[in-house]
Amino acid sequence: AQSVTQLDSQVPVFEEAPVELRCNYSSSVSVYLFWYVQYPNQGLQLLLKYLSGSTLVESINGFEAEFNKSQTSFHLRKPSVHISDTAEYFCAVKGGGADGLTFGKGTHLIIQP
Amino acid sequence: DTEVTQTPKHLVMGMTNKKSLKCEQHMGHRAMYWYKQKAKKPPELMFVYSYEKLSINESVPSRFSPECPNSSLLNLHLHALQPEDSALYLCASGWTPSYEQYFGPGTRLTVT
Numbered sequence: 300a301q302s303v304t305q306l307d308s309q310v311p312v313f314e315e316a317p318v319e320l321r322c323n324y325s326s327s328v329s330v331y332l333f334w335y336v337q338y339p340n341q342g343l344q345l346l347l348k349y350l351s352g353s354t355l356v357e358s359i360n361g362f363e364a365e366f367n368k369s370q371t372s373f374h375l376r377k378p379s380v381h382i383s384d385t386a387e388y389f390c391a392v393k394g395g396g397a398d399g400l401t402f403g404k405g406t407h408l409i410i411q412p
Numbered sequence: 413d414t415e416v417t418q419t420p421k422h423l424v425m426g427m428t429n430k431k432s433l434k435c436e437q438h439m440g441h442r443a444m445y446w447y448k449q450k451a452k453k454p455p456e457l458m459f460v461y462s463y464e465k466l467s468i469n470e471s472v473p474s475r476f477s478p479e480c481p482n483s484s485l486l487n488l489h490l491h492a493l494q495p496e497d498s499a500l501y502l503c504a505s506g507w508t509p510s511y512e513q514y515f516g517p518g519t520r521l522t523v524t
Contacts (some may be wrong), residue, residue, distance in 0.1 A: 397509035399457035
């Protein structure tokens with residue numbers, strides 16, 4: 300079984316400042332890791348994924364995340380946030396089998412002007 | 413194209429009603445999922461279909477009945493629901509169960 304911990308339920312950041320959203324996971328098997336973003340009253344959008352290969356993964360809108368196996372972490376970072384980044388961010392993990400995603404509790408990113 | 417569509421967008425039903433939620437994808441994905449999301453909570457897995465066969469049922473009450481008529485379509489039949497079943501129901505699909513999942517916009521269900 301896997302589990303995900305997102306320690307910060309809410310992160311306020313000023314516009315154009317950098318941000319890091321923390322994610323730690325626990326698993327007894329190899330895992331795949333994901334970040335999803337959810338805007339109000341919408342479904343989840345896949346932001347980033349780590350399946351294998353390079354431990355640093357990037358999205359098209361400036362976010363990046365680094366898989367750190369020794370620290371069992373997959374923190375999400377962005378060097379300069381925009382007001383439109385205000386949303387709920389979920390870190391998720393799954394094993395290699397036919398199982399679903401296990402989500403963290405989510406982090407609400409609040410961008411202050 | 414990574415679009416998963418869900419209908420209806422909103423649904424209000426009484427506790428004695430029977431209704432169905434529909435999910436469709438035309439990406440050739442062979443894994444499909446139903447999740448339930450309560451307000452201010454993460455999504456929780458309900459069912460997994462792999463190659464049109466039910467592979468996981470996360471101890472969901474029998475008042476929720478999934479159906480996968482073909483590889484593009486996933487239904488969730490609802491009967492005799494309780495007010496606590498009110499939530500956002502999300503459908504997702506993926507190439508195979510081992511890959512990332514793409515979510516639809518959800519159906520917001522209210523049980524009165």
